[in-house]
Amino acid sequence: MFVTPAYAQATAAAPGAGAAFAQFIPLILIFAIMYFLMIRPQQKRAKQHREMVAALKKGDQIVTQGGIIGKVASVRDDELEVEIANGVRVRVVRGTVAQVVSRTEPVAANA
Template structure:
């Protein structure tokens, strides 16, 4: 019984860490993965490097993004940070 009482603060700390840090991070990763899989031609996107453009073409693992001046650059899908609302 004394051992259980002495382990209670450690268990409580782990539960708090899980609900405040680990679980929200997992939810965010799931949302980002869903957003990257839902990409479609014509979406306005921002990459993790801050490049703004429009999806020109899609492949299974890559995305071709067209910039405002017409240049086309190829990125991995995982490099897409967000889809901007138009």
């Protein structure tokens, strides 16, 4: 009828091993959901932006993050010279390009 304290402690500790793992399952599921809904799309967007910035060339019309629209006049290592009006050129960092409005097509050689 009476349970000894040693027997009560032994039976209470045994189911705890499986229950401890079960407590982490919701945490693991929350992390997995956050990865697929937030982290992965952000990494994909950053990769596309890096590829777009790396492919910039002279003649491309761009929009900077500051809202300046212009045509790429020259390309250097980490900066661009952008012509925003006739004779008005500004230097911008490559990373500040938000989008490419139109790309220049390479001129086909006459055969």
